[in-house]
Amino acid sequence: MMAGSLLAGCNSDQVSLATNAKANQPVPPKLLAAMTEKDMDLQSPILVRLFKQEAELEVWKQTRSGQFALLKTYPICRWSGDLGPKVREGDRQAPEGFYSINPGQMNPQSAYYLSFNTGYPNAFDKALGRTGSQLMVHGDCSSRGCYAMTDEQIAEIYSLGRESFFGGQKAFQLQAYPFKMTPVNMAKHRNNPNMPFWKMIKEGYDHFEVTRQEPRVDFCEKKYVFDAAKPADAKRDPVFDASAKCPAYVIPEEVASAVRQKQAKDETEYARLVAKGTPMARMNTGIDGGMNKIFAAKIPEGSTGLSEGAEGTTLQMLAMAKAPGTIPGHVNPPKPNLDSAPSPQEEPVVAVSAPAAGTRVAAAQPAEKSGGFFSNLGRKMGLGAADTTATTPPPQATASVAPAQTSATPPTAASRLKAAVTRFVPGHDKSKEAAKEAPKPAVATAKPVEPPKPQPDTRLAATRPALKPSEGAGEATQIMGAAPVMQSNSFDSRFGAMK
Numbered sequence: 001m002m003a004g005s006l007l008a009g010c011n012s013d014q015v016s017l018a019t020n021a022k023a024n025q026p027v028p029p030k031l032l033a034a035m036t037e038k039d040m041d042l043q044s045p046i047l048v049r050l051f052k053q054e055a056e057l058e059v060w061k062q063t064r065s066g067q068f069a070l071l072k073t074y075p076i077c078r079w080s081g082d083l084g085p086k087v088r089e090g091d092r093q094a095p096e097g098f099y100s101i102n103p104g105q106m107n108p109q110s111a112y113y114l115s116f117n118t119g120y121p122n123a124f125d126k127a128l129g130r131t132g133s134q135l136m137v138h139g140d141c142s143s144r145g146c147y148a149m150t151d152e153q154i155a156e157i158y159s160l161g162r163e164s165f166f167g168g169q170k171a172f173q174l175q176a177y178p179f180k181m182t183p184v185n186m187a188k189h190r191n192n193p194n195m196p197f198w199k200m201i202k203e204g205y206d207h208f209e210v211t212r213q214e215p216r217v218d219f220c221e222k223k224y225v226f227d228a229a230k231p232a233d234a235k236r237d238p239v240f241d242a243s244a245k246c247p248a249y250v251i252p253e254e255v256a257s258a259v260r261q262k263q264a265k266d267e268t269e270y271a272r273l274v275a276k277g278t279p280m281a282r283m284n285t286g287i288d289g290g291m292n293k294i295f296a297a298k299i300p301e302g303s304t305g306l307s308e309g310a311e312g313t314t315l316q317m318l319a320m321a322k323a324p325g326t327i328p329g330h331v332n333p334p335k336p337n338l339d340s341a342p343s344p345q346e347e348p349v350v351a352v353s354a355p356a357a358g359t360r361v362a363a364a365q366p367a368e369k370s371g372g373f374f375s376n377l378g379r380k381m382g383l384g385a386a387d388t389t390a391t392t393p394p395p396q397a398t399a400s401v402a403p404a405q406t407s408a409t410p411p412t413a414a415s416r417l418k419a420a421v422t423r424f425v426p427g428h429d430k431s432k433e434a435a436k437e438a439p440k441p442a443v444a445t446a447k448p449v450e451p452p453k454p455q456p457d458t459r460l461a462a463t464r465p466a467l468k469p470s471e472g473a474g475e476a477t478q479i480m481g482a483a484p485v486m487q488s489n490s491f492d493s494r495f496g497a498m499k
Contacts, residue, residue, distance in 0.1 A: 023108030027159045034071060039063045043167025046071075046160050047214050048101075050137075050147055052079055052094065053179035055292035055307035057137070057147065059160055067212035074157065075292035075324060076307075077141035078148040078331065082289075083178040083306060084194040086120060089131040092145050092288065095120040095176055096197075098204055098217045098224065102171040106161060113139030113151040114158045118174055124219045127242035137174075141331045143289060147176075150325025173214050181205040183269035187278045200224050203259070206266075210258040220246035227251050289334050296333060298323050305334020 027042065035042060040061045047060040047068055055076040060068040081093035095118055105117040115138030121130050136146045139154040149157065164172055178194070179185045181202040189195065204226045207215040218225040219242035228249040230237045238247035251259075290307030303309070 020108040022114055022155065023106075023158065023162070025155050025159055027163060028156060031072065031156065031160075035061065038069050038071065039065070040069070040071065041167070043163045045167070045169040045214070046164045046172045047208075048137075048157075048172060048174045050076070050174070050176040051180055052083055052096075052177070052290060053185070053306065053308055055079065055290050055304070057149070057157070059157060061160070068208075068214065069212070071160075072156075074149060074153050075294050076147055076290075077150050077153070077295050077325070077327070078143040078289065078291050078333075079307075080143040080145055080289035083189070083192070085130075085197060086125075086132050086135065086145065087130050089133065091132075093132075094143070094145055094147055094289070095125075095132070095135050096178055097122060097124065097176060097201055098215075099174040099176070100171045100217075101161065101174055103165045106158065106165075107136075107138075108158075110136075110138055112136070112142065112148070112154075114154045115139070116158070116161065118147075118176070122219075123242040124222065124224060127219065127222045141295070141328055150323075150327065152325035173217075175201075175204065175208070177201065177205065183266045184273060184278070186266075187270050187273035188281045190274065191280050192283060206259050206262050207255065210262050211255060220244060225249070227255050287334050291333055294321065294323060295327060295331075297321075298327055299331060299333050302333045303335065307334075
């Protein structure tokens with residue numbers, strides 16, 4: 001079982017709390033002081049929220065007033081996949097939605113220091129046929145569909161969950177989101193196909209925001225329902241089934257009214273941002289997951305990936321800050337997935353080798369061999385457009401006689417001048433004149449050759465434009481050039497060495 005769990009990427013031993021040195025570490029004094037300051041008991045209930053884009057894990061704890069308050073925010077060392085819910089086994093997606101964590105999901109014997117199972121898939125996920133298992137929040141800063149923290153961080157989070165169970169909490173709620181559900185984030189991702197799902201879970205986000213109470217979560221008709229209660233005339237509580245029709249239920253008016261007010265305010269701000277032209281976030285980036293900037297700043301060539309990063313001096317300043325835990329040497333920062341992202345080398349390869357794929361170019365191959373250097377030089381100088389190709393072939397067509405023409409042209413002008421001079425210089429040596437006249441027949445034979453050349457020039461002009469369409473059609477050449485790139489940077493080779 002242990003070997004199989006390691007292959008799955010997250011430890012899967014389903015064991016209850018046990019006597020274990022790691023699992024029984026005390027809550028740090030600094031956290032105890034924060035609880036005292038915020039009027040919290042050590043064993044009061046907790047609630048956890050996760051945000052991929054911000055790469056943050058929040059631990060909320062119930063105060064003596066009965067409401068939840070934020071105790072501490074932990075930067076996430078690594079999460080994998082994309083913004084959006086997990087759909088199937090092996091898609092590397094970290095789950096999104098509402099999950100319940102009970103003591104049996106706590107794993108003190110994790111191969112990733114400590115962990116707890118998120119409980120994916122829940123009833124909603126199952127109703128949609130979504131698959132996957134052993135999705136964890138754990139240590140070791142390594143993720144294949146999990147939320148990975150440092151060992152020191154997961155030790156604190158684990159201790160907080162443990163104490164809440166000791167205090168009588170039967171299960172704590174885990175809320176996982178793509179980002180903080182603010183109007184600006186919703187506007188940035190308005191074109192994302194996951195938006196209907198995100199709007200649905202935003203309902204639960206809003207319930208918690210306005211009440212600071214853990215929202216009750218039910219499922220029916222393959223959707224989430226929050227804080228449902230029985231109608232006034234009902235004799236018993238409604239029974240929910242994720243795949244069945246929703247029963248009769250109501251949402252308490254004080255909660256429903258507060259949620260409506262918040263949503264109306266959010267929608268007004270959202271409309272303003274869209275009308276303002278808020279840029280939409282790029283989709284299908286080919287980047288695998290994200291990492292909080294505090295960790296990215298500590299790793300050579302580190303990247304925040306799909307998480308919000310820091311630029312310039314900000315990231316450099318973070319490099320001087322203390323990391324919240326030990327970053328293992330095998331940490332793998334987010335990188336582009338070259339299996340889905342086009343290789344930057346593909347386009348140059350196609351452009352260079354495409355002429356060989358054209359059948360008509362073969363007839364003009366001799367001219368290409370002798371004139372390729374000049375045509376390439378012309379393109380570098382800005383003369384490589386299709387319009388200039390038709391005007392530049394004459395030098396290419398006469399490239400085979402170019403050496404004779406280049407050496408003969410200067411003597412032609414000189415010989416004409418000297419010939420004119422000899423007519424006015426008496427006693428000129430006829431033998432020297434004959435010797436000087438010798439280049440003239442060569443010029444005379446070379447110059448008449450130039451006027452007949454429009455025929456090969458015309459053929460070249462007709463042939464050259466065909467090179468442009470062939471650049472887009474050189475599939476065989478493109479595959480030959482791109483294959484080594486795809487193999488050396490494939491998805492499997494980059495992540496095959498990970499745990």
